[in-house]
Amino acid sequence: MADSQDLAAKIAKLPKAELHLHLEGSITPSTVSLLGERRGVAISPESAAARYQYTDFAGFLDAFKWATGYLKSPEDYSLIAHRLADDLVRQNVIYAEVTVSVGVMLRYNQNVEVNFNALAEVADRYRENGLRMMWIFDATRQFGADAAMKVAVLAAKFQKRGVLAFGIGGDELSVPTGSFRAVYEFARSQGLHLLIHAGEIGGPEVVRESLDLLGVERIGHGIAAMRDPVLAERLATLRIPLEICPTSNLRTGALARQIGKPKAELSDHPLRDFVERGIIVVLSTDDPAMFGTDLVTEYSNAAALGLSQSQITRLAEASFSNSFLPPEEKRPLLEQFRAGARKLDLL
Numbered sequence: 649m650a651d652s653q654d655l656a657a658k659i660a661k662l663p664k665a666e667l668h669l670h671l672e673g674s675i676t677p678s679t680v681s682l683l684g685e686r687r688g689v690a691i692s693p694e695s696a697a698a699r700y701q702y703t704d705f706a707g708f709l710d711a712f713k714w715a716t717g718y719l720k721s722p723e724d725y726s727l728i729a730h731r732l733a734d735d736l737v738r739q740n741v742i743y744a745e746v747t748v749s750v751g752v753m754l755r756y757n758q759n760v761e762v763n764f765n766a767l768a769e770v771a772d773r774y775r776e777n778g779l780r781m782m783w784i785f786d787a788t789r790q791f792g793a794d795a796a797m798k799v800a801v802l803a804a805k806f807q808k809r810g811v812l813a814f815g816i817g818g819d820e821l822s823v824p825t826g827s828f829r830a831v832y833e834f835a836r837s838q839g840l841h842l843l844i845h846a847g848e849i850g851g852p853e854v855v856r857e858s859l860d861l862l863g864v865e866r867i868g869h870g871i872a873a874m875r876d877p878v879l880a881e882r883l884a885t886l887r888i889p890l891e892i893c894p895t896s897n898l899r900t901g902a903l904a905r906q907i908g909k910p911k912a913e914l915s916d917h918p919l920r921d922f923v924e925r926g927i928i929v930v931l932s933t934d935d936p937a938m939f940g941t942d943l944v945t946e947y948s949n950a951a952a953l954g955l956s957q958s959q960i961t962r963l964a965e966a967s968f969s970n971s972f973l974p975p976e977e978k979r980p981l982l983e984q985f986r987a988g989a990r991k992l993d994l995l
């Protein structure tokens with residue numbers, strides 16, 4: 649026990665990176681309450697917290713939709729980006745690729761350029777204080793390919809302001825993966841990196857199709873690979889990282905669904921098995937406020953699953969080495985990580 653506390657304290661101090669983190673999933677109950685106040689709607693933090701108590705994936709998507717429904721103006725986006733950045737600084741996260749649900753912004757007929765400028769300004773400010781935030785523009789699968797193309801066009805347009813990648817999230821069971829082929833081809837032609845949520849609640853075939861038809865470079869979740877050793881081996885060989893978010897998989901019911909049980913426990917999670925099969929894993933929180941987690945907690949989960957200290961250090965390093973930054977920008981961050989790990993006796 650003393651050892652695990654000691655490790656958690658070291659992980660808290662370690663300079664960290666996070667690659668699967670939704671801006672809108674970082675809206676805490678007290679922030680929803682404040683956003684409601686701006687719109688003249690009284691929402692107590694307690695009632696907002698109650699909205700985050702879903703038991704399945706559909707309930708989670710509803711809660712996500714409900715909270716994002718209070719984001720109207722660039723000031724609102726600025727507020728949530730500030731609060732997210734403060735929380736990352738608190739955790740000694742020095743690099744984050746933050747996913748923005750641009751598909752949802754377009755659905756609400758919002759001005760993406762104005763909202764994104766507000767986000768980019770927050771990133772500029774925090775960069776001076778040692779936190780680098782880059783962006784992933786995310787389309788929503790259930791809104792279909794035409795809506796996704798609009799998101800990809802905007803992602804391409806704002807690359808110079810820090811957008812690195814295009815991805816798709818939402819309900820994996822809604823629209824077939826192959827229908828987004830032209831969207832991913834366009835995004836690739838524009839120099840964007842490519843990723844997708846796949847094998848979260850969907851089966852291994854969604855992961856396979858994402859590799860074969862879309863050419864993605866990272867997979868959000870991909871826990872369905874636990875049901876398909878051939879796919880797991882392929883992910884390891886191709887060095888396609890899985891962005892693994894244990895608390896999220898428990899809270900959304902995604903893991904229970906993959907193992908065919910009404911409820912899953914942390915001990916059911918394939919994280920350790922993936923690491924031992926040689927799959928690159930980047931550990932993340934997904935929607936920290938909505939799942940009541942943070943990055944240090946996820947590393948403690950990895951330790952609880954039996955990963956050794958050196959395996960955990962390698963996981964933490966993987967979140968730097970598998971970022972979408974160009975190599976020359978990645979290098980100084982990796983050096984900062986290694987210096988921190990050495991100081992904490994983790995290397």
Ligand SMILES: [Zn+2]
Nearest residue numbers: 817845868934
């Ligand atoms: Zn996600």
